[in-house]
Amino acid sequence: MNITVNAKHITLTDAIRDYSEKKIQRIAKYFDDKMDIHVNLNVEKNMHIAEIFVNVKGMFLKGIEKSEDMYASIDMAVDKIERQVVKYKEKLISRKNIENRESMEDLKLSVYDYNEEHAIEEPTVVISKQIPAKPMDIEEAIMQMDLMNKNFFVFRNAENSEINVVYKRDDGKVGIIEP
Missing domain, CATH: 3.30.505.50 (Sigma 54 modulation/S30EA ribosomal protein, C-terminal domain)
Structure with a gap:
């Protein structure tokens, strides 16, 4: 796992760097493969912004959160990415006819045991429009x-x-x- 932490308009202390890396370990537990993670921390007008970008075998995940506390922003961004991973994994598992099984095996998602209350409903198409593409x-x-x-x-x-x-x-x- 390759983690890069950058800061803009804020001093990157060891405490913030260690906290970021510790929280990112929550994401790393879902994957067995190498992953690149870029964390950008920024402060704009009293708002602390945490941007986390994850790249695993061509799958890109992004979590951007703002709050008045940098630690809270990091927590919320990691939570957002974790929800994306769980949702993506559940979609892969729920599909009965997976056309490209090799790509699923390449991701090597580790097993995640979750409660029924975290189950995610499949989105349904509510409206369909046909438009002329002029x-x-x-x-x-x-x-x-x-x-x-x-x-x-x-x-x-x-x-x-x-x-x-x-x-x-x-x-x-x-x-x-x-x-």
Whole structure:
């Protein structure tokens, strides 16, 4: 396991580094393989932000939390990632027809014994829409997303005829997903 702890606008003390690494051990118990974990600690206007990024064999997990206490932010971010791991593992186990068993074996998720109260319901599709994917440039797609007051917009990129997605990021900027 490779853990990198970085700090911005805060002094990275041994106590904070040790606390981060100790809490991250909760995530490491789910995996047998090598994993890269990046912890970014930041302070902005009295808010302590903990960002934890985990990379295990191509599976990426992200937990970002803010609070008035750095230790609490670290705890909440680790909890968020732990919930993601449990949810992902339960999805893999609950599927009856797993097409790619090799990828599941590559992850080598360790056994996690949980109570029924932690069981996660499968999401159900509530609505299905079909939209014409008219060719447009990125700027027009962003404008359409803003006009419809949505957080994302699917469109066919006029430059390469591929289906793309523009979306609003948490920081207020716009991102694009391209195949």
